[in-house]
Amino acid sequence: MGILHIRPDELRREKMLNLCAVFVPHFKSLRANRTAVLHQLLVRGPRFLRRRLFTENRSTHQGGREPLRPLRQRLLEEYYSEGHCGWSRLTGLERRFGKFSLRALVEQSPDRSNRVMLQEQTDDYGQRKIKILWRWNELDLRSIRQAQKIFREELPAAGIGAFVPVEETVGSQPRRFDSPHHFLGTTRMHDNPRNGVVDADCRVHGVPNLFIAGSSVFPTGGYANPTLTIVALALRLAAHLQSELQSTPRIELDPTPTEATSL
Numbered sequence: 001m002g003i004l005h006i007r008p009d010e011l012r013r014e015k016m017l018n019l020c021a022v023f024v025p026h027f028k029s030l031r032a033n034r035t036a037v038l039h040q041l042l043v044r045g046p047r048f049l050r051r052r053l054f055t056e057n058r059s060t061h062q063g064g065r066e067p068l069r070p071l072r073q074r075l076l077e078e079y080y081s082e083g084h085c086g087w088s089r090l091t092g093l094e095r096r097f098g099k100f101s102l103r104a105l106v107e108q109s110p111d112r113s114n115r116v117m118l119q120e121q122t123d124d125y126g127q128r129k130i131k132i133l134w135r136w137n138e139l140d141l142r143s144i145r146q147a148q149k150i151f152r153e154e155l156p157a158a159g160i161g162a163f164v165p166v167e168e169t170v171g172s173q174p175r176r177f178d179s180p181h182h183f184l185g186t187t188r189m190h191d192n193p194r195n196g197v198v199d200a201d202c203r204v205h206g207v208p209n210l211f212i213a214g215s216s217v218f219p220t221g222g223y224a225n226p227t228l229t230i231v232a233l234a235l236r237l238a239a240h241l242q243s244e245l246q247s248t249p250r251i252e253l254d255p256t257p258t259e260a261t262s263l
Helices: 007-015 031-053 071-077 138-157 227-245
Strands: 003-005 021-029 055-057 066-067 097-106 113-122 128-133
Touching: 007 138, 021 138, 097 138
Parallel strands: none
Antiparallel strands: 003 021, 021 097, 055 066, 113 128
């Protein structure tokens, strides 16, 4: 898969959040790529048809409705995604593909108004259901708009092609953007208990024997998949706990029976 990054010095100069963009090719025709289209329908099957093709319309985050795209257009555009790689090793790319989409993975800035809460309503097991409060803030949106501006200027200059940003609205309604969201940072790491839940050793502030390892301790979600960082944190915490246990004095009990216990 082709991936675009913006240089770190440019991100700092423009005060932007981290991001990358993945190239997603769109077929020129269904007839010339019928094998791949058939593979799409067989592998993704009923879920693809049910959720992507035969819904009347899709809701936006703000409650508006986004018009359904025609079946042919969806088949042309939706085969290659983050989960289907390898297109760059195919032959005859100029014959296969007519255009490319850029799907951006964008860091979201920490925001106190974004949080995970418990509802009063309970599930079938009597546990309170989760309520997620989430939105993009202005810093997040400004970073995305600035990235689009950079792509619009730099891609033609590099001879890659013209870049056309997606409009943020459909008619009068905000457009619904799909994203592989990961809700992170609910037990954020920080040296100051006022600004976080755990310290640098993943220990909960004020509770000496309680530790947390997972994406909830991330100070920021970043833009890359979180799994390897979660594994690294777990290994780091395991090593820290092992070191603490080895340095803790052990209390040795005398195994010799006393007169009272031998009766």
